[in-house]
Amino acid sequence: MSSRRNWKDDDELMRDLRDALLRTVPGEQQVCEAADGVYEWRTSDIDVELAALLYDSDLDRTVQVRGPLSGPPRTLVFGTAELRVELEVSESGIEGQLVPPEPGLVQLTTCDGHTEETTTDELGCFSFLSRRRGPIRVTCRLPGRELVTEWVSSSPSGSPAESPDPSVASQDGQD
Numbered sequence: 001m002s003s004r005r006n007w008k009d010d011d012e013l014m015r016d017l018r019d020a021l022l023r024t025v026p027g028e029q030q031v032c033e034a035a036d037g038v039y040e041w042r043t044s045d046i047d048v049e050l051a052a053l054l055y056d057s058d059l060d061r062t063v064q065v066r067g068p069l070s071g072p073p074r075t076l077v078f079g080t081a082e083l084r085v086e087l088e089v090s091e092s093g094i095e096g097q098l099v100p101p102e103p104g105l106v107q108l109t110t111c112d113g114h115t116e117e118t119t120t121d122e123l124g125c126f127s128f129l130s131r132r133r134g135p136i137r138v139t140c141r142l143p144g145r146e147l148v149t150e151w152v153s154s155s156p157s158g159s160p161a162e163s164p165d166p167s168v169a170s171q172d173g174q175d
Contacts, residue, residue, distance in 0.1 A: 034111040034135060048139075049147040051078035051085055056152070074156045078138070078149040085138060085149055089156045093131055096138065098124035104142040111135040111151070 007013045055077035073090040084099040094108065101124030108116045108128045118126045136154045140147050 030111070030134065033113070036113075049080050049145065051080050051083070051140075051147045051149045053077075053150050053152065054079045054084070071156070076152060080147055083140075083142075083147065085140060085147075087138065089154060091131060091156055093127060093129040094136075094154075095127045096125070098126075098140060098142075100124070102142050104140055107139040107141070108132065109137050109139065110154075 005012065005016060007016070053076065055075065057072075057075040073088040076087040076089065078085040078087075083102070085096060086099060087094055087096045096106065098104065098106075098120055101122065102120065103122075104120050106118050106120060106126045110132050111134050114132075116128055116130070118128065120126045132154045134154060135151045137151045138149045
């Protein structure tokens with residue numbers, strides 16, 4: 001088949017248009033689901049306080065082109081003026097703590113809308129034992145207030161970052 005298109009031929013033009021509209025882009029569904037989740041959050045309760053990312057241990061490590069597939073747990077710290085949410089992300093799950101300790105409900109949300117809830121103990125600690133893939137955020141419902149973290153990748157340290165496009169991982173080492 002020639003790479004040159006004859007769009008003066010109506011049948012060929014219609015075939016090319018049909019093929020373009022039916023073509024799916026790898027990861028397109030994940031991007032659409034993430035956008036829906038962000039839009040839903042944007043239009044939800046405006047009294048929810050956003051906890052900004054204050055620290056990410058991955059940013060402290062030297063960038064490596066090739067390295068171990070697993071490493072120490074990734075540490076993330078989110079904060080507001082009165083409260084910090086500290087997370088440790090590993091292959092076995094996510095452990096966290098509210099500083100200062102407060103009783104409350106903690107919800108883990110993935111970009112596809114899946115949620116999991118737990119409560120904090122007397123030290124403000126909580127955990128989610130299952131491993132999540134893709135972007136996540138944590139919502140803390142505390143007496144008299146609610147806060148939510150920014151969206152972050154749930155990759156533990158040393159793990160390859162998630163990519164919605166599987167062809168990105170397969171291109172490793174090809175130039």
